[in-house]
Amino acid sequence: MTIPGFILRNALRNKRRLVLTLLSVTLSLFLFTMLQTALHEMTQPSQTEESSLRVIVRHKVSLGNALPTKYQSRIERVPGVRTCMKFTWFGGIYRDPKDFFPQFAVDADKLADIFSEAKVDPQENAAFIKDRAGCVVGIKTMDRFGWKLGDRITLKGTIWPCDPVLTIRGVYRGGIDETNLFFHHEYMDELCGKWGVCLNFWIRAHRAEDIPGLIKQIDETFANTDAETKTETERAFLLEFVSMIGNVKVLINSICSVIIFTLILVTASTMSMAIRERAREIAILKAVGYDGWQILGLILAESFGLALTGGFLGCFGAWFGATMLFQYVNIATVSNGMFIKLEVTPHIVVSGMLIAIVLGVVSCIVPAWSSVRMSVVTGLKELD
Amino acid sequence: MAVPLRYNFRNLRVRWRLTIATMLGIALVVAVFVMVMALSQGLKSTYVSTGDPRNLLVLRKGSTAESSSQITRSEVRLIKYLDGIARDGDGEPLASAEILILINLDRIDHHGSGNVLVRGIGPVGLRLRTSIRLIEGRMFQSGLHECVVSRKISERFANCRVGEQFRSGRTLWRVVGIFEAAKTAYESEIWTDADEIRDVFKRNFYGSILIRPVENSTMVATMIKRMEADKQLSIRVLPEVEYYIEQTKTAAPIQWLGSVLAVVMSIGAAFSAMNTMYAAVSARTREIGTLRVLGFRRRHIYVSFLLESVILALFGGAVGCLFSLPLNGMATGTMSWTTFSEVAFEFRVTPELLAKGMAFALVMGVLGGLLPARLAARKPVLDALRSV
Numbered sequence: 001m002t003i004p005g006f007i008l009r010n011a012l013r014n015k016r017r018l019v020l021t022l023l024s025v026t027l028s029l030f031l032f033t034m035l036q037t038a039l040h041e042m043t044q045p046s047q048t049e050e051s052s053l054r055v056i057v058r059h060k061v062s063l064g065n066a067l068p069t070k071y072q073s074r075i076e077r078v079p080g081v082r083t084c085m086k087f088t089w090f091g092g093i094y095r096d097p098k099d100f101f102p103q104f105a106v107d108a109d110k111l112a113d114i115f116s117e118a119k120v121d122p123q124e125n126a127a128f129i130k131d132r133a134g135c136v137v138g139i140k141t142m143d144r145f146g147w148k149l150g151d152r153i154t155l156k157g158t159i160w161p162c163d164p165v166l167t168i169r170g171v172y173r174g175g176i177d178e179t180n181l182f183f184h185h186e187y188m189d190e191l192c193g194k195w196g197v198c199l200n201f202w203i204r205a206h207r208a209e210d211i212p213g214l215i216k217q218i219d220e221t222f223a224n225t226d227a228e229t230k231t232e233t234e235r236a237f238l239l240e241f242v243s244m245i246g247n248v249k250v251l252i253n254s255i256c257s258v259i260i261f262t263l264i265l266v267t268a269s270t271m272s273m274a275i276r277e278r279a280r281e282i283a284i285l286k287a288v289g290y291d292g293w294q295i296l297g298l299i300l301a302e303s304f305g306l307a308l309t310g311g312f313l314g315c316f317g318a319w320f321g322a323t324m325l326f327q328y329v330n331i332a333t334v335s336n337g338m339f340i341k342l343e344v345t346p347h348i349v350v351s352g353m354l355i356a357i358v359l360g361v362v363s364c365i366v367p368a369w370s371s372v373r374m375s376v377v378t379g380l381k382e383l384d
Numbered sequence: 385m386a387v388p389l390r391y392n393f394r395n396l397r398v399r400w401r402l403t404i405a406t407m408l409g410i411a412l413v414v415a416v417f418v419m420v421m422a423l424s425q426g427l428k429s430t431y432v433s434t435g436d437p438r439n440l441l442v443l444r445k446g447s448t449a450e451s452s453s454q455i456t457r458s459e460v461r462l463i464k465y466l467d468g469i470a471r472d473g474d475g476e477p478l479a480s481a482e483i484l485i486l487i488n489l490d491r492i493d494h495h496g497s498g499n500v501l502v503r504g505i506g507p508v509g510l511r512l513r514t515s516i517r518l519i520e521g522r523m524f525q526s527g528l529h530e531c532v533v534s535r536k537i538s539e540r541f542a543n544c545r546v547g548e549q550f551r552s553g554r555t556l557w558r559v560v561g562i563f564e565a566a567k568t569a570y571e572s573e574i575w576t577d578a579d580e581i582r583d584v585f586k587r588n589f590y591g592s593i594l595i596r597p598v599e600n601s602t603m604v605a606t607m608i609k610r611m612e613a614d615k616q617l618s619i620r621v622l623p624e625v626e627y628y629i630e631q632t633k634t635a636a637p638i639q640w641l642g643s644v645l646a647v648v649m650s651i652g653a654a655f656s657a658m659n660t661m662y663a664a665v666s667a668r669t670r671e672i673g674t675l676r677v678l679g680f681r682r683r684h685i686y687v688s689f690l691l692e693s694v695i696l697a698l699f700g701g702a703v704g705c706l707f708s709l710p711l712n713g714m715a716t717g718t719m720s721w722t723t724f725s726e727v728a729f730e731f732r733v734t735p736e737l738l739a740k741g742m743a744f745a746l747v748m749g750v751l752g753g754l755l756p757a758r759l760a761a762r763k764p765v766l767d768a769l770r771s772v
Contacts, residue, residue, distance in 0.1 A: 020659045027652040031645070061553050061585065062499050064451060064486030064724060097448075159452035161444060161618070226554065226586055230488075243496050244726065246718035251423075255416055255645065262412045266656040269405035273663050
């Protein structure tokens, strides 16, 4: 019998126990991976080349206060600004509050330049720009409601007192969030009675190096006016939003530590059970000439194998689960827009596997060491 | 006669290492469940307890939040003097035209900032809310840029203690008082005068009107019908209590997290309980044989092992509940998805939640014990006695 064969036989001696332990390792690491993925999603907004060029201007008092649209031409004159677009959260209801998806009023002709990662067919985009009551919708929302180009939809305003009727002129694919709807800001202004305000301005800078200077200059331009501004990068803007949700990081990380602690506890007690009942065999192995280190190696290999298999199943189960969830469930809707994509990053998988490795060592080291140190005579006396 | 319970207790004590490990596992699962649920419970009860059942809230038609609703001044004039609104001793109608705005304030440790709701109230606004109690300082006076801050907000945001000032909208606001509001959603707000707010933040409209109708239900019903049908008014009237209950949906993601965690973790813990019980059964094969010879029936053995598992789990559950108790009353905050502002609230570990935690433990114990107990009950007597 080969050494690996021996280890495998030992691992399989109590199949029921093996399966149960394996399942609890798998479940715990599955949960760990999922929670870390959710945390990552919330605290680390993904950054691309395009998003690092974006800057957002909002009212200094808070996100809930609107800015005068007349600021737009002054922002456009600030050096380093390539495009400046009005951007207003519409937050209307389509059919029923349950059918929620994000809607924004924007400058139609500037949309493609600001969100360049959201790809729209050039012809569709031209049609959207031309039709003042037109809109562009993300592919996810199109599929969700089974919409086609040319369909007309009505949104009931909850924040803005108007109910725009929009014609779908284009579909976009790509970008972080494929569920948004964009329509003409002018159209909203007209319906709501020309208030001359918008919630934010989204800016695309020429180069990333221009951004610090540009932020400073915009805020200085509007200092001491009735509507002072706060300008920040897209990343800072998103992180601030996340920080509002509360101390999610502490919550999720403490849950994760509890899970890992419990897992170590449970696995260690199982392993010690498995090793202690083998005291006689270990004594025999020693009697036939294996030294302590070799035996320790055998036990460690078994425990490692168990932990790593569980870790592998758990992490990849989570990866598979997250992918499936992303494919078949509209996560953005279920979670109130908190999660947009669920991506199990390699980093998370690696930390899950590292935990499995630590688990493999920690869970067996104490009982393994004590049974290895046990004298052959005591070991042989043990009844199984 | 059933196998005495003492037998089970003694067995748990003999294998104390395994017992403690399994118990702690179950305890931690129960503790996590109770804690997460206490979070969502605290958030929910904040909203559920807010509002006076006698009050009605008037919002713009189609509006879902006070902070984004607009009521014009002419609408306010029309609504205020409607028949059916109660009046005070001086003949003044009990209607408070209010405005809610969102302001961004630095957190108390100056790490980051958060959105806080500032409520501008009318002269009778306080009389419509009996839960407000000043605990420090005095009420604000109109026209002096004074405000009162809830205790929770003053503990979470910078420059919000009595005597301090914070800047927002080109004005310095002086804090003159701290209030408590019986753990309602008002405890996440700053209060000042409505017209001052409108002036400083350049709003030519109000956000909502809080009214107290007379205590005559038929009259109130006709008033509401008339208000909502009035072509001059584009408004929505709903009981104040209902408006806040709608906002309990803010707690939905937390509740979702709690349920998913609880289910997955308890399956894991049930596996470990099962492992422990299988070990117990195989270690006691001879004892089982002896019990059978003494005259105990298969079902006695079955019940005995199942009970042992349940006892183990219930102990774990109790320890888990104990772990979660210190959390009760701890202050925390999250963002309301309705107003995008900070809601300050407290963890609430209620007896109901503890009972749910224990029920979870019970389920884990039963799930973990069923199969091992069946195995124990089915052992043939002779084989069991022969085993070493």
